[in-house]
Amino acid sequence: MSNRLARPDPPASQPLKRSKYRLLGLVGQGQFGRVFCASHRKTGRLVALKELDHQRFPTHKFLRELRFLLSLQHANIVTCQALEHTRRGRYLVMDYCEGGTLRSLMEGAAPLTLAQGLKLMLDILAGLSHAHQRSIVHCDIKPENILLNTQPRGWTARISDFGIARLSRELAQEAGNTGSPAYMAPERFYGQYFLSSDLYALGILFFELLLGYRPFSGSPVELMSAHLNSPVNISEVVPAELSQVVLTALQKLPARRFQTAEEMLAAAQLAVEELGARLPLESIYLPLLPSPHSSTPQCTFHSVEQEPLIASMASLAVIASSAGQWLYRSTNLACNGEIIADQLMASPTIPLAIRKQRVGAIAVPERIQALVARPQGCFAIASRSIYLLPLNPVIPAASDDGRLLTRLLVQLDSEFVATIAPQGNWLATAAHQHETMATAITIWRHQLGQPDQQFVAQAAIEHQSASSCQILALDSRHLAVISTLGDNSTESSSTGVLSSSSKPLSGSGQSGVSTGTLIVGYTRRGQRLGSWLLPLAVDSLISSAIPYRVLGKEAGCTDSMVLIDLKPLRVRRIRVNLEPAIFVATAWGYVLADRQGQLVLLDEEGQQLGQIAAPTVTSADSPTLATAIATFSNFGVLLATWQQATQQGHIHTIDLREFDLDLMF
Numbered sequence: 001m002s003n004r005l006a007r008p009d010p011p012a013s014q015p016l017k018r019s020k021y022r023l024l025g026l027v028g029q030g031q032f033g034r035v036f037c038a039s040h041r042k043t044g045r046l047v048a049l050k051e052l053d054h055q056r057f058p059t060h061k062f063l064r065e066l067r068f069l070l071s072l073q074h075a076n077i078v079t080c081q082a083l084e085h086t087r088r089g090r091y092l093v094m095d096y097c098e099g100g101t102l103r104s105l106m107e108g109a110a111p112l113t114l115a116q117g118l119k120l121m122l123d124i125l126a127g128l129s130h131a132h133q134r135s136i137v138h139c140d141i142k143p144e145n146i147l148l149n150t151q152p153r154g155w156t157a158r159i160s161d162f163g164i165a166r167l168s169r170e171l172a173q174e175a176g177n178t179g180s181p182a183y184m185a186p187e188r189f190y191g192q193y194f195l196s197s198d199l200y201a202l203g204i205l206f207f208e209l210l211l212g213y214r215p216f217s218g219s220p221v222e223l224m225s226a227h228l229n230s231p232v233n234i235s236e237v238v239p240a241e242l243s244q245v246v247l248t249a250l251q252k253l254p255a256r257r258f259q260t261a262e263e264m265l266a267a268a269q270l271a272v273e274e275l276g277a278r279l280p281l282e283s284i285y286l287p288l289l290p291s292p293h294s295s296t297p298q299c300t301f302h303s304v305e306q307e308p309l310i311a312s313m314a315s316l317a318v319i320a321s322s323a324g325q326w327l328y329r330s331t332n333l334a335c336n337g338e339i340i341a342d343q344l345m346a347s348p349t350i351p352l353a354i355r356k357q358r359v360g361a362i363a364v365p366e367r368i369q370a371l372v373a374r375p376q377g378c379f380a381i382a383s384r385s386i387y388l389l390p391l392n393p394v395i396p397a398a399s400d401d402g403r404l405l406t407r408l409l410v411q412l413d414s415e416f417v418a419t420i421a422p423q424g425n426w427l428a429t430a431a432h433q434h435e436t437m438a439t440a441i442t443i444w445r446h447q448l449g450q451p452d453q454q455f456v457a458q459a460a461i462e463h464q465s466a467s468s469c470q471i472l473a474l475d476s477r478h479l480a481v482i483s484t485l486g487d488n489s490t491e492s493s494s495t496g497v498l499s500s501s502s503k504p505l506s507g508s509g510q511s512g513v514s515t516g517t518l519i520v521g522y523t524r525r526g527q528r529l530g531s532w533l534l535p536l537a538v539d540s541l542i543s544s545a546i547p548y549r550v551l552g553k554e555a556g557c558t559d560s561m562v563l564i565d566l567k568p569l570r571v572r573r574i575r576v577n578l579e580p581a582i583f584v585a586t587a588w589g590y591v592l593a594d595r596q597g598q599l600v601l602l603d604e605e606g607q608q609l610g611q612i613a614a615p616t617v618t619s620a621d622s623p624t625l626a627t628a629i630a631t632f633s634n635f636g637v638l639l640a641t642w643q644q645a646t647q648q649g650h651i652h653t654i655d656l657r658e659f660d661l662d663l664m665f
């Protein structure tokens with residue numbers, strides 16, 4: 001009986017035994033099985049493992065998809081690198097696309113300009129031309145089947161899912177009408193399929209990309225009727241050059257459409273050239289007809305309290321314990337800093353109207369980079385030292401003369417960057433070593449004030465070309481060293497780290513990576529977990545309430561942020577209507593401020609929740625600048641401003657509950 005051959009399915013959490021790949025996380029679920037992000041155990045290269053369920057994907061179907069995939073090698077197609085057979089099953093090893101699907105991009109909070117949208121269109125056409133030249137018809141072109149790799153200030157589109165693809169000569173015998181009705185060409189409802197049926201589907205996709213909706217909607221029956229009979233009405237906001245391409249692709253009769261993807265690509269390229277000559281494609285955003293519900297609430301600035309300042313604040317941190325709340329603030333002079341602590345007391349009537357009572361101050365013989373609030377107290381990261389201002393159960397430990405007590409936790413000879421674990425039980429420093437051109441990472445257990453673990457980042461290449469380096473605690477046991485690679489970097493690496501991990505992520509077929517971000521993950525014991533090379537330069541990263549998720553700024557992008565999930569790798573751009581200068585993570589998302597102090601609130605997924613105007617309208621001659629930000633009690637924001645000309649500023653206390661924002665506390 002066949003039962004003899006049946007093997008029990010191991011639990012999903014069980015790692016791939018004897019596999020060359022380490023699973024990093026589930027990225028999706030298709031008809032035929034799950035899709036995982038995984039890294040090659042030796043090279044660290046990221047791949048997508050597409051599970052091929054024996055029952056749902058019989059061997060003959062699987063061999064057919066493999067046959068197509070292996071013959072398709074193109075920068076705009078998600079190519080198959082190998083087949084992985086393990087005890088758990090069969091997997092296609094595919095290029096990994098960290099940017100998600102075109103559907104998620106169109107529906108997400110990304111800043112898609114017309115220039116970027118047109119590039120995606122040309123990418124898809126180039127990939128489809130490659131398949132059509134090999135007589136392979138995709139049969140299911142739709143935004144869900146277009147995957148994305150990130151590249152500086154944009155994306156590369158790659159066609160995926162050749163699961164129902166056919167050879168054109170087979171179509172006459174077996175052109176079933178499987179596919180997505182919204183994108184199906186009229187002839188497909190009669191069981192016919194031509195190469196130009198893919199181009200019709202692309203016409204619908206381009207229409208949707210440009211306008212934010214499809215030409216036809218409704219039930220499958222209504223869609224069939226519309227594809228067969230209804231004319232396509234394309235809004236006049238679409239430039240004539242582009243509507244011409246879309247309307248030709250959407251002709252009801254296949255003979256009237258473009259006949260090949262190359263022909264459509266040539267027409268689209270010409271349209272893009274002509275458009276580029278007359279329109280600022282970089283500053284027009286898609287969709288061209290914005291949805292009436294897409295704007296977020298704009299609120300006028302209001303603070304419940306304004307404390308005048310006589311010095312500019314470099315950083316703020318609020319620490320809450322059962323005994324109360326304390327505000328720490330730091331100011332920097334030329335080469336030394338001062339930390340001041342206040343106890344915060346809510347007014348009996350208005351909970352967030354905070355009165356501050358000075359507890360004490362301490363001078364530090366170094367500039368202070370950051371104040372970090374943790375359960376033990378306030379960690380002050382200075383240029384070569386880290387101090388702890390411990391939290392006394394009742395009040396911060398201040399001596400009689402108002403001097404705050406501090407514990408020196410770390411002191412090094414050279415400058416470093418540092419991170420403090422979420423629970424404050426360990427800290428890590430990363431210092432550049434000139435002799436070895438490597439970065440020494442030291443993990444410190446702060447209770448002992450002694451180094452706990454010390455190791456040198458293995459990949460010297462990381463910092464030979466790094467123009468900046470950051471270290472971030474990702475959760476209670478893991479950290480990442482993040483290097484932004486400058487233009488002078490090369491792919492020649494003695495360690496092979498850069499070259500091995502760059503391949504899946506530079507999917508647009510670029511030969512080298514001139515700018516990028518290298519993220520190397522470690523355990524707090526110094527074990528290297530793997531590396532991710534993003535072909536875009538991201539810096540000023542902060543951790544978030546979600547483990548392994550970080551938010552940062554992309555070089556050259558003034559109105560967007562990048563949200564990166566590391567496990568599994570996922571990169572999203574988030575459009576914000578300001579140029580973020582300072583930002584902070586909260587339990588529910590992020591608060592971003594521009595130089596003038598205008599605020600934008602984002603939820604954890606990067607969706608914009610609202611915008612709050614700047615505290616004061618300032619002139620260009622004497623601007624009032626936002627210098628530091630902190631959040632507290634879930635809905636409280638402290639924003640420090642400073643006007644250089646008058647040498648005056650304020651700490652504004654903002655109660656987010658007072659604004660008409662879509663926030664759930």
Ligand SMILES: Nc1ncnc2c1ncn2[C@@H]1O[C@H](COP(=O)(O)OP(=O)(O)OP(=O)(O)O)[C@@H](O)[C@H]1O
Nearest residue numbers: 027028029030031032035048094095096097161163
């Ligand atoms: N190479 C890849 N890189 C990154 N994510 C991928 C990759 N391939 C698939 N995914 C993710 O996994 C999800 C499921 O993909 P898959 O191709 O298995 O199913 P599908 O697109 O739903 O199509 P079907 O089940 O019809 O084959 C996709 O939506 C995408 O989010």
